[in-house]
Amino acid sequence: GDLLDPASVQRAVKGVDVVFHVAADYRLWAPDSEELHRVNVGGTRAVLEAAGAAGVSRVVYTSTVGALGIPEDGVPGTEETxxxxxxxxxxxxxxxxxxxxxxxxxxxxxxxxxxxxxSAPVGPWDVKPTPTGRMIVDFLEGRMFATLDTGLNLVHVRDVARGHLLAAERGKIGEKYILGNRNLSLVEIGVLLSEITGMRPPRVRIPYWVAWGAALAMEAAARIGGSPPRVSLTAVRMARKHMYFSPAKAVRELGLPQTDVREALRDATGWFRAHGYVSAR
Structure with a gap:
């Protein structure tokens, strides 16, 4: 179906009890940024209007920690920041x-x-892959030469899926729930990947201005060639802050599982290797 086709959306929710609106245009770079607004904002409105007309009993809307606030003092963000x-x-x-x-x-x-x-889901079946999955593939391919002073909250994708079901069962209407797990710096993620794979982690930390210049050049080439840049300016700008969050509310109110992030990374590396994302070495 098409999120921007009302008839298609209406057919999708007809006779449905619970709607999970997970679909989104997830790109940190796009030649036409208005496409993201049309799909993510307009599409969400279309789904919710159709769900209301169909009289569904519950809608779980998939947002992102990227839409939440990050405290300036380094404390993990919450739903209330x-x-x-x-x-x-x-x-x-x-x-x-x-x-x-x-x-x-x-x-x-x-x-x-x-x-x-x-937060940043990690695990198997990252087909596209997501930006986090692409980072793991780059590590496995030996292309992760350096790191920035940044960090992410990682969570097993299986726990994210379970969190959606728990939100439908136990979530409070009008409330937000962070589906996350462990806050890790990019250096710490590299160390974990090294321990799992036996490959050497990146040893060099590059300055922000170097990453900015590289992304600027990559975006210029992308606009000429039409292919997405390996690193976008948006990604570099995002890296200036540690994307650390607390899943305490979801753990407490929903019973969100907290699978070891090491297991998530192990599952991801195994899946990427088994499905041809990594060159034979």
Whole structure:
């Protein structure tokens, strides 16, 4: 179906009890950033309107921790950390922030919507792959030569899937739940991948301005060639902050599982190798 085709969306929710709106245009770089807004904001509105008309009993809207606030003092962010549109870096985050506001607006009007905010899911079946999965593939291919002073909250993708089901069963209408697990610096992620694979972790930490210059050149080439850059300016700008968050609310209220992140990374590396994402060595 097509999120921007009302008839297609209406058919998808007809006779359905619970709607999980997971679909989104997840790109940190796009030739036309308005595409992200049309799909992520307009598509969300279309799904929620159709769900309301169909009389569903619950909607779980998949947002992202990228739409949440990050405290300046280094403390992990929560669902309640203050945030506004001007805090959003790049068109993807901006579109997801606005889409989340649409979802919460529908909840305020009476539609039974629960919002989940996954962090960086890791594990098998990362077909595209996601930016986090691409980082793991780059490590396995020996292309992860250096790191930046940044960090992520990693979570096993299986726990994210379970978190969606738990949100449908136990989530409070109009509430947000961070589906995350462990906060790790990029250096720490490299060390874990090294321990799992036996490969050497990156030893060099590059300055922010070097990464910025490289991304600028890659984006210029991308606009000429039409292929996405390996590293986008948005990704570099995002890296200036450690994307650390607390899943305590989801663990407490939903019973979100906390599978060891090492297992998630092991599952991801095994899947990428088994499915041809890594060159034979």
């Amino acid at each position: 203050p945030v506004s549109l001007r805090d959003m870096i790049g068109p993807y985050k901006a579109s997801k922030f606005l889409a989340e506001q649409v979802a919460l607006g529908f909840a305020h009007q009476g539609l039974p919507v629960v919002v989940v905010n996954p």
